[in-house]
Amino acid sequence: VRKTLGHTRLQDGSDDNIAAPAGGSWNLAFHDEFEDTALDNGRWSTQYPRSGSMCCSNPRNGEAQWYLARNVVEQDGELHLVAKRESVNGFNYSSGLIQSKPSFNFTYGYAEARMWLPKGSGFWPAFWTWPRNEQWPPEIDAVEFYGDNVRNVYLTYHAPGGGDQSIISRADWTTGWHTFAIDWRPDSIRWYIDGTQVKARSSSDVSNVPMYLIANLAIADGS
Numbered sequence: 689v690r691k692t693l694g695h696t697r698l699q700d701g702s703d704d705n706i707a708a709p710a711g712g713s714w715n716l717a718f719h720d721e722f723e724d725t726a727l728d729n730g731r732w733s734t735q736y737p738r739s740g741s742m743c744c745s746n747p748r749n750g751e752a753q754w755y756l757a758r759n760v761v762e763q764d765g766e767l768h769l770v771a772k773r774e775s776v777n778g779f780n781y782s783s784g785l786i787q788s789k790p791s792f793n794f795t796y797g798y799a800e801a802r803m804w805l806p807k808g809s810g811f812w813p814a815f816w817t818w819p820r821n822e823q824w825p826p827e828i829d830a831v832e833f834y835g836d837n838v839r840n841v842y843l844t845y846h847a848p849g850g851g852d853q854s855i856i857s858r859a860d861w862t863t864g865w866h867t868f869a870i871d872w873r874p875d876s877i878r879w880y881i882d883g884t885q886v887k888a889r890s891s892s893d894v895s896n897v898p899m900y901l902i903a904n905l906a907i908a909d910g911s
Contacts, residue, residue, distance in 0.1 A: 709798040709871060709880070718792040722767040727760050732786040734760050737822070745779055752781050752810070752909035759784035769905040771811065785904035793820045793898045799830065800869035800880070801903060807862040811835030812906040815868055817899035825851070826895035828877060831868035834908070838862050843879045843886070847893045854879070854887045 720731055727734070734757040735743045744755040754776040761768040761784075769784035776782045801815045816829040827846040834840070838860045844853040869880040875894055879887035 709800070709869065714798060717794065717797065718788065720767075721765065722762050723765050724762055727757075727762050727767070727786065731791045732788060733790050734785055736785070736787065737789055741777070744777070746906075747779075747909070749906075750909050750911045751812075751906045752779055753783040753905075753907040754779040754781070755785040755904070756782045760786060767903075769813070769903070771806075771905055771907055781907040783905045783907055785902065787818070787900060787902040787904075789820065789900040793900045795896055795898045796872050796874060798869060798871045799901060800867055801830070802865055802867045803831070803903075804865055805833050805841075805862050806835050806905070807838055807860075809836040810908050810910075812908045813904065814906070815901075815903045817870075817872075818902055819895075820898040820900055823897075826897055826899070828870055828872060828899070830870045830879065831881075833861060835862070841868075841881070845877055845889055847891070848895065849893045852889065856881060856886050 720728065735755050741747070745751050745753060753771065756776065759770045759772065759782055761770060767786070771781060771783040773780065774782050799817070803813070803815065805813055812832070812834055814829060814832040816827060816832070818824070818827060825846040825848050829842065829844040832842040832844065839857050840855050841861055842853055842855055845851050867882050871878040871880070873894070874896065875892070876888060876890040877894060878885055
């Protein structure tokens, strides 16, 4: 069982093979088409930049997985984040994660990932941003998904003064590829799915803290 990322991009538009996002003039700052035979470790890390067990899981967040580099598999122009039922460092599951802090952090811009979401109880994939200074909030979730309910995806902004979440529903999000994106500006954040704007937040509390990109497949522990 897997979550697959086809493309992860920020500030698209300068590459003829990448469609520009809506609204404004854009320059491509960072992207990975996953066309090699192994993950580019100069671009990505396969664990969080944290100490102790927080490098590879977050049990306080209700997670049951331990992230391993071997669970991140690049092949045929796709990146597979693979979850397995196995005992690792006191956790009952292993899974995969990538994050861009080693090479790319940004303040404002457009970021998107083309994803195939997994079906099944416990699967908890997400594409999101996290502060470079490791002080939460803020956090922008371009998408979160829970595999036991294939109808809903969740779009969230965790703001210093309080966040908000929207649920976007359709018959089944796990039957094909979908592109999830955010457009983060000084006074607003807009969410897009498959090129259509589905959520917006215009507010004075939009963060200006540099952040990096994360894509992961967590396993929920049931709590």
